[in-house]
Amino acid sequence: MKAQPLSPAPGAAAGLLRRLLQRRSGPVRKPRVLALVTWAYIAWSIVPVLIAIQFSFNAGRSVSVWQGFSLTRWYWGDPVNSVWHDPALQHALIQSLKLAGLDMLVATPIGVLLALGLARWRGYGARPANFLMLFPLVTPEIVMGVSLYLVFQYVFTFIHPSTAAQVLGQVTFSISYVVVVVRGRLFSIGRDYEEAAADLGATPWETLRLVLFPLLLPAVLASLMIVFAISIDDFVITQWLSCGAGCDTIPIKIYSATRAAPLPSINALAAIMVYCSLAAVVLAFVCYKLLTRSESSADSTQAAISSVGAFDL
Amino acid sequence: MSGGSISLVDLTKRFGAFTAVDGISLDVEQGEFFSLLGPSGCGKTTTLRLVAGFESPSAGQIRVNGEDMAQTPAHRRPVNTVFQNYALFPFLDVFDNVAFGLRRARVPKDEIRRRVGEALELVQLQTFSKRRPARLSGGQQQRVALARALVLKPAVLLLDEPLGALDAKLRKQLQVELKALQEQVGITFIYVTHDQEEALTMSDRIAVMSNGRVEQVGPPREIYEVPKTVFVADFLGVSNLMAGSIRGYDEHGRYRVEVGGFDLRAARGAHSLIGDVKVTIRPERVRLQADGISGENRVPGTVERWVYLGNAMQLIVKLANGEAIQALIHNTGEDSPFAVGSRVCVHLPEQALRVLPVSASSHSGTTSGTAQVRERASERRPSSVRSGVNETLVARTGPAGE
Numbered sequence: 001m002k003a004q005p006l007s008p009a010p011g012a013a014a015g016l017l018r019r020l021l022q023r024r025s026g027p028v029r030k031p032r033v034l035a036l037v038t039w040a041y042i043a044w045s046i047v048p049v050l051i052a053i054q055f056s057f058n059a060g061r062s063v064s065v066w067q068g069f070s071l072t073r074w075y076w077g078d079p080v081n082s083v084w085h086d087p088a089l090q091h092a093l094i095q096s097l098k099l100a101g102l103d104m105l106v107a108t109p110i111g112v113l114l115a116l117g118l119a120r121w122r123g124y125g126a127r128p129a130n131f132l133m134l135f136p137l138v139t140p141e142i143v144m145g146v147s148l149y150l151v152f153q154y155v156f157t158f159i160h161p162s163t164a165a166q167v168l169g170q171v172t173f174s175i176s177y178v179v180v181v182v183r184g185r186l187f188s189i190g191r192d193y194e195e196a197a198a199d200l201g202a203t204p205w206e207t208l209r210l211v212l213f214p215l216l217l218p219a220v221l222a223s224l225m226i227v228f229a230i231s232i233d234d235f236v237i238t239q240w241l242s243c244g245a246g247c248d249t250i251p252i253k254i255y256s257a258t259r260a261a262p263l264p265s266i267n268a269l270a271a272i273m274v275y276c277s278l279a280a281v282v283l284a285f286v287c288y289k290l291l292t293r294s295e296s297s298a299d300s301t302q303a304a305i306s307s308v309g310a311f312d313l
Numbered sequence: 314m315s316g317g318s319i320s321l322v323d324l325t326k327r328f329g330a331f332t333a334v335d336g337i338s339l340d341v342e343q344g345e346f347f348s349l350l351g352p353s354g355c356g357k358t359t360t361l362r363l364v365a366g367f368e369s370p371s372a373g374q375i376r377v378n379g380e381d382m383a384q385t386p387a388h389r390r391p392v393n394t395v396f397q398n399y400a401l402f403p404f405l406d407v408f409d410n411v412a413f414g415l416r417r418a419r420v421p422k423d424e425i426r427r428r429v430g431e432a433l434e435l436v437q438l439q440t441f442s443k444r445r446p447a448r449l450s451g452g453q454q455q456r457v458a459l460a461r462a463l464v465l466k467p468a469v470l471l472l473d474e475p476l477g478a479l480d481a482k483l484r485k486q487l488q489v490e491l492k493a494l495q496e497q498v499g500i501t502f503i504y505v506t507h508d509q510e511e512a513l514t515m516s517d518r519i520a521v522m523s524n525g526r527v528e529q530v531g532p533p534r535e536i537y538e539v540p541k542t543v544f545v546a547d548f549l550g551v552s553n554l555m556a557g558s559i560r561g562y563d564e565h566g567r568y569r570v571e572v573g574g575f576d577l578r579a580a581r582g583a584h585s586l587i588g589d590v591k592v593t594i595r596p597e598r599v600r601l602q603a604d605g606i607s608g609e610n611r612v613p614g615t616v617e618r619w620v621y622l623g624n625a626m627q628l629i630v631k632l633a634n635g636e637a638i639q640a641l642i643h644n645t646g647e648d649s650p651f652a653v654g655s656r657v658c659v660h661l662p663e664q665a666l667r668v669l670p671v672s673a674s675s676h677s678g679t680t681s682g683t684a685q686v687r688e689r690a691s692e693r694r695p696s697s698v699r700s701g702v703n704e705t706l707v708a709r710t711g712p713a714g715e
Contacts, residue, residue, distance in 0.1 A: 195367050196400035198387040200414035200465065210413075214404045 049274065056267035063262050074268035083268050088245070092253035093272065098163065099238065099249060100231040103170045104224050110171070111178025112220055116212070118179065119186040130183075136176040144173055145240035152241065165241040166249075170231050177230060178223040185219035218291035225284030229277045316344035316501035317378045317391065317468025319364065324373035326359050333359040335525035336373065341469070341503060346495050348504045348512040351522035352548065357505045360522075361471050364503065365394045377468055388417075393462035394471040398478065399454045401446035407433070407457050408442040414465045432464035435494065452483050459494070469501045476511065488515055509549045513537060521545050541583070543669050546593045553599070553638045557592040559668070568668050573634025575612050577661060582668030591669045598665035599640035601628065604656040610666070612659045614638070616651050630659055 060067025076084035326334040349357040366387030436456035540546035557572040
């Protein structure tokens with residue numbers, strides 16, 4: 001704007017000049033450069049995804065040349081190659097949702113119990129255990145994947161590469177995310193409520209059921225959604241423990257298809273994954289907000305963002 | 314509802330190498346309003362948590378109505394707690410919060426409804442029963458916490474700085490209400506606070522704590538008027554503490570004590586102290602007189618600072634021996650004759666001068682309780698003073714539910 005010498009009207013020019021001058025007055029300047037860099041990064045990271053999604057609506061068979069808009073062709077309109085009608089893609093979608101569902105159901109309860117134990121464990125070993133809980137989060141996934149593969153191959157030989165093995169692998173590292181989220185919530189609610197419950201005569205079991213569980217519910221829902229999001233997204237571990245074509249998930253399918261001759265149906269599959277992940281995160285955020293609305297509002301938004309954002313660790 | 318008694322016997326709590334509660338022994342009688350007073354870190358809250366059952370003692374006994382409860386889990390003890398931050402369950406409304414304990418005790422439904430109603434009436438929150446705690450003010454939340462604990466008719470109610478989070482005005486008001494409520498329901502209260510004024514105005518007896526030990530136990534007036542240690546004298550109100558040394562007794566049996574070159578007479582303090590001591594006097598008992606007056610217990614000095622407090626004037630006077638001393642003068646509306654820099658005569662009345670042993674009794678918990686101090690002037694507190702204040706507030710509501 002500054003570089004434009006010919007302003008449409010002198011009044012506007014004066015106004016612009018005044019604003020530029022005003023910007024320099026006052027002790028606190030707006031962080032314009034920071035904002036610029038931030039928006040540039042956001043554009044850089046989102047635009048490719050948006051383009052990929054755009055081509056899932058391509059009317060033609062190209063994934064690089066825009067041939068017109070078709071809302072449904074590659075989702076279910078095309079009788080042969082759409083996600084809905086191509087058995088391989090359909091199977092990948094179902095396999096992904098199946099893994100995500102099982103991962104949620106298994107990892108979340110275990111993670112919640114682990115978090116309870118870790119957060120309320122006072123004594124020797126509590127600190128290292130709490131720290132080691134982060135280990136799966138920082139271990140390179142390829143290491144985790146190959147290790148699990150070798151373990152199943154040579155030690156626990158009764159576990160064959162299969163859907164079950166994939167679930168086991170995903171559960172192994174999703175638990176950490178659940179623990180981090182739930183433990184954070186436990187720390188933020190403190191011990192007071194538990195002590196109050198015990199003080200009022202609640203047994204430990206009643207305390208867990210009547211006080212801790214309602215307080216943890218938002219974190220539990222957030223965990224469910226996070227586990228869903230990371231499971232849908234997982235490639236490395238899922239691939240290592242795959243039983244072949246029958247175990248292919250969306251990411252695996254996209255990966256192999258892109259190397260061959262991709263159709264926009266692959267974009268549609270990818271787009272579905274994005275929708276699912278987004279829906280999971282938004283749902284988690286909304287649940288957290290709704291369930292913690294009775295607590296002080298400023299805190300709960302922060303907590304919601306940080307706990308929902310935890311899967312991006 | 315009738316109060317229970319609590320006896321702590323050599324109660325000790327260690328956290329690793331740190332001893333938070335160092336072998337304290339206390340007896341709290343039935344229906345008593347008993348305060349644990351001390352600076353932060355003195356072990357008062359830990360003591361309360363031990364009684365509540367949130368911590369296990371390292372040694373010692375906690376007797377409730379004579380029965381040792383040291384190993385009993387919190388949910389089986391006949392005591393209830395009002396937490397500093399109230400710890401009201403945010404997902405339950407006021408009614409359900411108050412009913413929580415009754416439901417755990419499997420009390421029949423209609424009795425729950427009746428007793429919760431009575432408890433809410435007691436704290437004047439009948440109309441708020443369907444509200445969530447987040448939609449109540451701090452003072453209202455405090456009352457709910459109180460109702461939630463009182464509804465269970467505990468033998469002893471434990472209160473952990475329950476007024477700490479409220480603003481000064483509301484705190485004053487609730488102090489009076491809380492004391493009236495306690496007298497009305499007759500439950501034994503153990504009240505933890507670091508606010509000496511709060512402890513003085515509400516308590517039947519106070520235990521002043523420091524470093525995990527009890528420094529002194531007694532009624533408010535005794536604690537304030539007859540401190541047995543330097544710590545107690547210093548912690549309650551403002552005390553002028555001057556280093557001195559005993560020179561013997563005069564013909565009236567008063568201490569002759571030398572403070573910075575001046576020979577003073579002190580009529581208060583424990584028997585048979587010798588050597589180095591601390592001499593203390595409350596600022597409100599220091600008299601300022603015109604320069605030049607001489608006589609017993611009179612020390613010349615210069616007014617160094619002059620602070621306007623509203624109802625009083627605080628003067629800091631530098632004595633000729635170099636010690637600075639605080640004096641409090643009531644604001645009578647007349648101009649004070651003592652301007653900054655002017656020379657004055659400081660009168661330290663012998664009846665207000667107290668001699669204390671230099672090293673506080675913090676080496677052994679027992680000395681503060683028993684061995685020391687048969688007081689010269691018998692100082693009995695007229696009990697009518699406090700109850701007169703409360704009379705007006707007591708008659709507000711009916712009994713909490715018998």
